[in-house]
Amino acid sequence: MSENKEWTPASSREASAPGQPLSSLVWKGNHLSMLDQRLLPETIVMLDLFTTEEVWEGIHAMKVRGAPAIGMAAAYGVVLGAISYRGNDSAGWLEHVHAVCGHLATSRPTAVNLFWALDRMKKRAGELVTEAEVSQIEDWNAGLEREAIAIQAEDEEVCRQIGIHALPLFEDGMGVLTHCNAGGLATAKYGTALAPMYLAQENGIHLKVFADETRPVLQGARLTAFELQQAGIDVTLLCDNMAGMVMSKGWVQAVIVGTDRVAANGDVANKIGTYSLAVLAKAHGIPFYVASPLSTIDLQTATGADIPIEERSAEEVTESFGKRTAPEGIKVYNPAFDVTPHKYITAIITEKGIVQAPFSENLTALFAD
Numbered sequence: 001m002s003e004n005k006e007w008t009p010a011s012s013r014e015a016s017a018p019g020q021p022l023s024s025l026v027w028k029g030n031h032l033s034m035l036d037q038r039l040l041p042e043t044i045v046m047l048d049l050f051t052t053e054e055v056w057e058g059i060h061a062m063k064v065r066g067a068p069a070i071g072m073a074a075a076y077g078v079v080l081g082a083i084s085y086r087g088n089d090s091a092g093w094l095e096h097v098h099a100v101c102g103h104l105a106t107s108r109p110t111a112v113n114l115f116w117a118l119d120r121m122k123k124r125a126g127e128l129v130t131e132a133e134v135s136q137i138e139d140w141n142a143g144l145e146r147e148a149i150a151i152q153a154e155d156e157e158v159c160r161q162i163g164i165h166a167l168p169l170f171e172d173g174m175g176v177l178t179h180c181n182a183g184g185l186a187t188a189k190y191g192t193a194l195a196p197m198y199l200a201q202e203n204g205i206h207l208k209v210f211a212d213e214t215r216p217v218l219q220g221a222r223l224t225a226f227e228l229q230q231a232g233i234d235v236t237l238l239c240d241n242m243a244g245m246v247m248s249k250g251w252v253q254a255v256i257v258g259t260d261r262v263a264a265n266g267d268v269a270n271k272i273g274t275y276s277l278a279v280l281a282k283a284h285g286i287p288f289y290v291a292s293p294l295s296t297i298d299l300q301t302a303t304g305a306d307i308p309i310e311e312r313s314a315e316e317v318t319e320s321f322g323k324r325t326a327p328e329g330i331k332v333y334n335p336a337f338d339v340t341p342h343k344y345i346t347a348i349i350t351e352k353g354i355v356q357a358p359f360s361e362n363l364t365a366l367f368a369d
């Protein structure tokens with residue numbers, strides 16, 4: 001793996017152009033260029049990843065993070081794995097691709113987009129080897145490459161559609177609170193929860209955004225505050241424990257967050273702290289919205305209690321801000337996500353429209369056609 005300290009625009013999809021937001025993932029034809037989000041906002045480093053293992057590590061270590069971005073990265077990881085196959089038979093190639101997918105599936109457990117993208121790549125691999133007109137491994141690899149590129153391109157349009165559907169919920173001058181980073185950095189572009197903020201800006205609507213800092217990894221402070229400020233959107237950074245006071249002052253008219261997995265009954269797994277925010281919003285009579293692409297809705301998972309919740313290292317909590325901030329040997333509990341019961345959710349905003357209670361029926365209906 002090499003690190004490009006220099007800012008080098010990509011040949012296929014531009015990493016960044018003047019006035020344009022950063023891209024977290026740029027496919028370069030034979031490798032994946034991944035923005036190391038752990039270093040933002042101070043340092044912009046694109047990592048050049050040539051192997052599945054490097055992509056696995058990138059996801060696991062949260063160099064790339066955010067449910068849709070994790071799925072996209074995994075899809076490119078499958079391409080890199082397929083390219084590395086040295087046999088010449090379809091059965092061996094397919095078995096190898098499945099093994100690569102199985103390995104990438106162990107990188108992080110909660111965001112269902114990872115498994116969604118891997119399932120899609122496996123399905124495409126199966127189709128490729130049975131399509132009569134393509135018979136070379138190079139053709140199958142090229143087919144998987146096209147599929148991964150399509151996943152990324154579709155995500156940009158999906159996010160834009162989420163923004164379009166959400167926009168009528170936000171009026172000029174409203175205060176909107178968000179948690180973690182469900183923005184362009186977590187997706188191909190626009191984000192999920194941040195998409196309406198970008199669309200509002202395009203339409204001359206002024207929103208006053210409050211970004212929770214989001215302990216312990218600080219995605220709100222390092223990423224949401226960064227990307228909204230870069231875009232010229234009015235954003236105020238809050239410590240997580242300030243949300244209640246800000247709501248009590250009447251400064252917040254809506255909360256919108258992203259999600260890593262929506263269960264069939266409408267329960268939502270999202271960044272730790274989301275559940276507390278939803279309860280606070282309910283107590284203050286503030287609508288609580290979840291922005292979710294269909295790829296994040298998991299009808300196979302019945303309720304929030306069935307969603308696997310990732311627990312991360314104690315050091316994320318004890319070594320914050322570049323130094324030790326807790327005593328040696330202290331017991332730590334560090335769940336990366338929590339589950340918000342659907343009773344606290346006003347609506348789930350998807351690329352196909354806005355879903356409200358009863359969530360079980362209405363989420364299922366989304367997939368009917």
Ligand SMILES: CSC[C@H]1O[C@H](OP(=O)(O)O)[C@H](O)[C@@H]1O
Nearest residue numbers: 065066067182186258259270271
């Ligand atoms: C657009 S979904 C973003 C989603 O991902 C975050 O998790 P993480 O930073 O740990 O990957 C968080 O739950 C966000 O809502």
